[in-house]
Amino acid sequence: xxxxxxxxxxxxxxxxxxxxxxxxxxxxxxxxxxxxxxxxxxxxxxxxxxxxxxxxxxxxxxxxxxxxxxxxxxxxxxxxxxxxxxxxxxxxxxxxxxxxxxxxxxxxxxxxxxxxxxxxxxxxxxxxxxxxxxxxxxxxxxxxxxxxxxxxxxxxxxxxxxxxxxxxxxxxxxxxxxxxxxxxxxxxxxxxxxxxxxxxxxxxxxxxxxxxxxxxxxxxxxxxxxxxxxxxxxxxxxxxxxxxxxxxxxxxxxxxxxxxxxxxxxxxxxxxxxxxxxxxxxxxxxxxxxxxxxxxxxxxxxxxxxxxxxxxxxxxxxxxxxxxxxxxxxxxxxxxxxxxxxxxxxxxxxxxxxxxxxxxxxxxxxxxxxxxxxxxxxxxxxxxxxxxxxxxxxxxxxxxxxxxxxxxxxxxxxxxxxxxxxxxxxxxxxxxxxxxxxxxxxxxxxxxxxxxxxxxxxxxxxxxxxxxxxxxxxxxxxxxxxxxxxxxxxxxxxxxxxxxxxxxxxxxxxxxxxxxxxxxxxxxxxxxxxxxxxxxxxxxxxxxxxxxxxxxxxxxxxxxxxxxxxxxx
Amino acid sequence: xxxxxxxxxxxxxxxxxxxxxxxxxxxxxxxxxxxxxxxxxxxxxxxxxxxxxxxxxxxxxxxxxxxxxxxxxxxxxxxxxxxxxxxxxxxxxxxxxxxxxxxxxxxxxxxxxxxxxxxxxxxxxxxx
Numbered sequence: 195x196x197x198x199x200x201x202x203x204x205x206x207x208x209x210x211x212x213x214x215x216x217x218x219x220x221x222x223x224x225x226x227x228x229x230x231x232x233x234x235x236x237x238x239x240x241x242x243x244x245x246x247x248x249x250x251x252x253x254x255x256x257x258x259x260x261x262x263x264x265x266x267x268x269x270x271x272x273x274x275x276x277x278x279x280x281x282x283x284x285x286x287x288x289x290x291x292x293x294x295x296x297x298x299x300x301x302x303x304x305x306x307x308x309x310x311x312x313x314x315x316x317x318x319x320x321x322x323x324x325x326x327x328x329x330x331x332x333x334x335x336x337x338x339x340x341x342x343x344x345x346x347x348x349x350x351x352x353x354x355x356x357x358x359x360x361x362x363x364x365x366x367x368x369x370x371x372x373x374x375x376x377x378x379x380x381x382x383x384x385x386x387x388x389x390x391x392x393x394x395x396x397x398x399x400x401x402x403x404x405x406x407x408x409x410x411x412x413x414x415x416x417x418x419x420x421x422x423x424x425x426x427x428x429x430x431x432x433x434x435x436x437x438x439x440x441x442x443x444x445x446x447x448x449x450x451x452x453x454x455x456x457x458x459x460x461x462x463x464x465x466x467x468x469x470x471x472x473x474x475x476x477x478x479x480x481x482x483x484x485x486x487x488x489x490x491x492x493x494x495x496x497x498x499x500x501x502x503x504x505x506x507x508x509x510x511x512x513x514x515x516x517x518x519x520x521x522x523x524x525x526x527x528x529x530x531x532x533x534x535x536x537x538x539x540x541x542x543x544x545x546x547x548x549x550x551x552x553x554x555x556x557x558x559x560x561x562x563x564x565x566x567x568x569x570x571x572x573x574x575x576x577x578x579x580x581x582x583x584x585x586x587x588x589x590x591x592x593x594x595x596x597x598x599x600x601x602x603x604x605x606x607x608x609x610x611x612x613x614x615x616x617x618x619x620x621x622x623x624x625x626x627x628x629x630x631x632x633x634x635x636x637x638x639x640x641x642x643x644x645x646x647x648x649x650x651x652x653x654x655x656x657x658x659x660x661x662x663x664x665x666x667x668x669x670x671x672x673x674x675x676x677x678x679x680x681x682x683x684x685x686x687x688x689x690x691x692x693x694x695x696x697x698x699x700x701x702x703x704x705x706x707x708x709x710x711x712x713x714x715x716x717x718x719x720x721x722x723x724x725x726x727x728x729x730x731x732x733x734x735x736x737x738x739x740x741x742x743x744x745x746x747x748x749x750x751x752x753x754x755x756x757x758x759x760x761x762x763x
Numbered sequence: 764x765x766x767x768x769x770x771x772x773x774x775x776x777x778x779x780x781x782x783x784x785x786x787x788x789x790x791x792x793x794x795x796x797x798x799x800x801x802x803x804x805x806x807x808x809x810x811x812x813x814x815x816x817x818x819x820x821x822x823x824x825x826x827x828x829x830x831x832x833x834x835x836x837x838x839x840x841x842x843x844x845x846x847x848x849x850x851x852x853x854x855x856x857x858x859x860x861x862x863x864x865x866x867x868x869x870x871x872x873x874x875x876x877x878x879x880x881x882x883x884x885x886x887x888x889x890x891x
Contacts, residue, residue: 269858277827280866284819284873404852487844488837488854500834508827531877535870542863549859675816743805750812752881755888 199586200341203594207379208356211601214372237529239374241536244520246377248275248537249544250326250603251333254380254596256652257545259569261552262562263477263650265485267500268552271652272545274507274659276538282512283534288527289674289749296522297613298515298666305673305749306739308681311688316618318665318692319515323611325658325699326514327604327639329651333569334600335643336651339420340570341593350643353597354636357604361612362629376602377540383595384547387576387588391554394579403553404486409471409560417561419461425564427452428479429470437461465561474566482556499714506660506716512670513662515614516606526753551575569651572596611635646703653713657699664719665692668727674749676728677742683731691723811884818876826869830862 253275260268295301302308302315331350338349395401408428416435427450436445438458454475457463465471473479480490489496511517524530555562555571558578562568573596576588615631616622622630646654665688672679672687698715711718731737739745837844837854846853 266852266854266858269855273830273858273862276863276866277830280826280870281823283870284822288877486852486855489834489844497834497838501831504831504834508831528878528881531874535867535874538863538870539867542867545863546860549855553855675812675819743808746812747804747808750808750815752885755885 199590200593203590204338204341204597207594207597207601208352211372211598211605212356212360214375237524237533237536239371240520240523240529240533241540242374242377243371243523244373244517244533244537245540245544246373246375246380246602247516247520247606248541248603249377249380249599250655251330251596251600252652252655253544253548254384254599255333255336255569255572256329256650256655258548258551258555258572260650260652261549262555262559262571263568265480265490266488267496268652269549270500270503271507271656272541272548274504275511276541276545277508278511278659279534279538279541281508282517283531283538286512286670286674287521287530287534290518290670291521291524291530292527292749292751292753293745294522294748296519297610297617298513298518298669299614299618301518301673302669302684305745306679306681306684307741308684308739311669311681311684313618314685314688315666315669316614318661318688318696319614320611320619321692321696322513322658322662322666323515323607323614323635324639324642325661325696325703326516326655327607327611327636328642328646328703329654330600330604330607331639331643332646332654333651334597336567336569337573337593337596337600340567340573347643350640353600353604354640357601357608358632358636360605361608361632373602373606376598379598380595381540381544383591383598384544384551384572387592388547388550390580390584390588391550391575395554395557401557402482403556404483406481406483408481409473409556409563411465411467411469411471411560412557414464414467415561416462416464417564419457419459419463419565421459422456423564423566424454424456424475425472426454426475426479427470427472431465431469431472433463433465433469435462435464437463439463471560471563473563476566477563477568485556495710498717499710502660502710502714502717503656505720506656506663506714508663509667509720510659510661510663510716513666514658515610516603519606519610519613528753548572554579608632608635642703654703656714657695657702660714660716660719661692661695661699663716664695664723665689667720668723672724672727672731676731677746678731678735678738679727680731680734680737681739682734682737683727683729686730687723687727690726691719694722695719807884807888811880814880814884815877818873818880822869822873826865830865833857 253272257268257271260271290301293301293304295304298319299312299316303312306312331353332346334353335346335349338344338352339346419437430449430451432447432449434447436443438444438461439448439450440455441458450472455472484490489500521530521533524533551572555575559571559574562571562574573589573592576592577585579585580588612628612631612635615635616627620627620631620634622628668687668691669684673684695715698712698719702713833854844852844854848856851859
């Protein structure tokens with residue numbers, strides 16, 4: 195695969211982002227107040243910006259990769275990411291905007307007036323942000339690796355540098371326009387190739403995607419291994435090429451017998467047309483027919499895993515640190531609702547695409563099942579299915595879109611993380627404090643990329659959602675709709691739900707997978723967070739924050755009443 | 764031209780002893796009741812919050828509940844998963860396509876109802 199066009203596309207996106215960031219710096223200097231300027235943003239622009247920031251590495255490459263490997267159970271990721279916005283719309287959008295909060299700690303303080311609640315919310319927001327930033331950097335590493343063969347850390351470093359430079363210069367923060375543009379770029383980058391992929395599939399005879407056979411190579415395929423990989427062979431295959439298999443040097447035609455094998459890093463094996471694809475041990479045994487059925491993934495407790503994922507994504511969206519910031523740019527609560535409604539539509543259109551990549555990948559890029567780089571399916575598929583220059587250009591388009599996804603989500607996360615760090619942790623005021631915090635905010639996840647195993651990008655994002663759903667979601671929902679929540683209850687609930695989820699997430703990431711109750715903790719941590727917050731609040735009725743009724747007026751009264759209570763927003 | 768002949772004619776302020784008589788109500792809008800955190804204001808706000816909370820929870824329960832019921836249906840009635848519609852397996856069609864317009868419609872319905880609730884509240888408050 196020639197990668198020149200792909201590299202050009204990635205560099206164009208990176209430089210374009212830097213340029214617009216620098217331009218935005220000039221604009222935001224001449225605009226006296228960034229927030230006032232933002233409030234003239236219409237719901238359509240705002241919704242595009244939210245979509246641009248929200249569609250991350252997980253959405254662009256991760257979902258397709260998981261569907262490719264595990265089948266329709268993974269469709270719950272896009273469904274949940276979208277349903278999260280419906281829940282956000284119905285339960286928090288307008289009151290959140292009316293609270294005037296710029297970050298989640300701001301909301302905690304506005305609602306509870308307590309520095310302790312604010313501090314706990316800050317720590318959790320940081321943890322969630324880092325868990326979310328990590329897969330963005332990993333995804334970037336994967337993209338550059340797929341395009342150029344560069345080591346994984348190069349892409350992660352590139353994204354980290356571009357985003358840090360941008361955030362430090364202050365450009366990204368002010369430019370709703372950049373994020374809005376990124377949404378349409380991503381939609382184009384993923385939707386245009388789909389048209390050509392489907393046409394190519396039709397032209398190749400529209401082969402059945404759900405036949406009763408195991409995935410097979412449809413042409414002679416060279417598979418390169420960049421790390422030691424343990425694979426399972428379901429049907430014996432004869433391969434050529436050279437490398438180290440099960441500790442022995444092999445060269446020339448060798449038969450790979452049924453069973454488990456390890457293939458050393460640096461091996462290049464050539465498989466003939468029609469051979470059954472060996473699979474990485476972490477991917478369960480499935481024919482294309484059973485792969486296409488729900489709840490057949492071969493995991494233990496599939497129903498638990500699906501429901502845990504549903505709970506995490508449906509409730510976690512509202513607790514993500516970079517989501518709440520965007521609501522501040524709405525002029526009022528009513529506009530916040532309308533914006534959210536448009537976001538629902540924009541996300542729905544985008545999420546029609548990844549499953550198509552995942553399904554076609556079973557036919558055209560089955561070797562990814564063997565290397566385990568399933569997240570690369572979106573990047574590899576266009577140049578594999580469409581021959582010649584057209585395929586290379588489509589591949590470049592997808593790569594550029596993927597990079598836009600990493601950049602925009604990371605920027606949004608970095609801005610909110612740096613804000614929390616500088617205000618609540620380092621207590622450094624002013625531009626300098628913000629810049630120091632930005633560097634710190636990126637160093638932590640960059641360091642973590644060295645420690646983690648090969649966890650799929652979308653799975654790691656799922657963990658960030660689980661922590662958000664079990665800690666900050668109860669704070670928002672109960673805080674907005676109940677006057678009985680006390681400061682003690684709020685802290686207890688956030689810790690009871692958030693700490694187990696965070697620990698489970700870290701254990702899973704460092705071990706590179708594992709027990710389903712730890713890998714998908716939301717089904718037990720979310721109820722824990724809600725119940726503890728409510729029960730402890732009922733037990734400590736004297737700790738209801740003073741002036742709670744006043745806050746409730748602020749959160750819920752429509753703006754057009756002209757209440758004095760809402761004047762300072 | 765002052766006439767000293769009529770020194771007894773002068774204006775006298777007469778106040779009525781009937782201070783408890785009904786008088787025209789002073790305008791005291793409900794928005795001020797709300798602002799000043801009076802009992803009445805709190806009642807107004809509670810009614811609004813309760814109505815909006817019921818709407819939000821109901822929407823989430825109906826839409827998310829029915830979508831989240833699908834895995835259970837797939838487990839209990841496996842025959843459903845093998846069905847095909849428009850050439851696509853039913854689970855793929857539902858989760859990969861049809862749920863998204865449902866979410867948008869539900870959101871549109873919610874926005875309409877929530878804004879109507881706020882409008883009625885505003886009318887109630889301004890009328891009183």
